[in-house]
Amino acid sequence: MSRTLSCRDTTVLVSDGRDRRLSLEELADLRGHLTGCVRCQAAREQFEILFRGIERYLHGDTPDAPIGRGTDV
């Protein structure tokens, strides 16, 4: 069980986790909070969809628009 993480704190850690390796303590706190919080589980899934989208967009792994030139995404 997490000691003091709020939902807002978990969003900060999820963001930090893309920029640095989280400490074992942070990971344990995060896991503890996520286990008992359906709202944060949903938010985490949303962030995963967002992060995957950003990666694909910035690496050109996107479908081409069917018509016209210069309209691919």
Add this chain to the structure above:
Amino acid sequence: MLESPTTRDADTESLHDECERCRTTLYRIALLQLRDHDAAEDAVQETLVAAFAGRAGFRGQSSIKTWLLAILRFKIIDSLRERAAGALSRGMAAEADDGDFDALFDDDGSWAEPKSHWRGPEGDYEEIEFFRVLETCMERLPEATARVFMMREFLELDTPEICERAQVSAGNARALLYRARMSLRLCLGKSWYEGGDVAAARTRGRTR
């Protein structure tokens, strides 16, 4: 073995077409990073010229768009190095304030926003719309936020490198990255998943 001239011409022509088709994407991504029309145009032009000069090295393991974006990444990293052009303007501290997200949470930091469930886009048609929405959301980020975000997610610089190039503290870099991701999640939720109804978002996308 020598290629026949016919084959080479056909390849060159198809590469040319592909490059032209990717030009808009390259420009939009360059603009997110550089925030300057001329600089973005220059970076794209240099990228396409470099792609043509090095076209023999393209092995087709990735798509041409992916290959061009990799070249653009190197071009922009070089340009930040040469001109020390990464430094952020004033107004950066205001952007680093996360007060905008207060409404999402209660006083104790629990979620206060309405519950919503997302699923990833499926199929080419949904994906095209999804990436259009994401692109628009990224273009709406404030300047300093967008530049730091792109340094991290596109140029793949680490935080110390970002602090050096953008002339920001580690705390501000962290706050801007957080702001970017929270804003994008919010924007994607409103523009794409509003009410969890992807179909409605698609209709809006078509009629916009």
